[in-house]
Amino acid sequence: MTVFSLIVMFIIATIVGYKVISDVPSLLHTPLMSGTNALSGVTVLGALTVTALASVTGYRLLGAVAVILAMVNVVGGFLVTHRMLRMFRK
Numbered sequence: 001m002t003v004f005s006l007i008v009m010f011i012i013a014t015i016v017g018y019k020v021i022s023d024v025p026s027l028l029h030t031p032l033m034s035g036t037n038a039l040s041g042v043t044v045l046g047a048l049t050v051t052a053l054a055s056v057t058g059y060r061l062l063g064a065v066a067v068i069l070a071m072v073n074v075v076g077g078f079l080v081t082h083r084m085l086r087m088f089r090k
Contacts, residue, residue, distance in 0.1 A: 037077040044070040 024032060047070050051063025 037074055037081065040070060040074045040077060044074060 044067060047063060047066040051060055051067060054060045054063050
């Protein structure tokens with residue numbers, strides 16, 4: 001694949017993702033956030049696996065960055081979910 005086709009695919013995925021998320025009712029945001037956190041956990045496991053199998057130091061550093069960013073996503077998602085669930089308590 002060329003760089004141009006990857007950029008076009010990224011732009012289309014961004015537009016479709018925005019359209020899908022903007023049509024979700026606010027009542028469903030908390031369950032969807034929890035599901036997204038589960039998917040982000042899979043991303044962390046994939047990044048850990050690829051980093052462990054990397055043979056070049058540069059790839060290991062890139063893998064470590066991927067693990068850190070995926071963990072930031074997981075922790076942030078859980079914090080947002082926890083905050084949203086607190087709003088429903090009496």
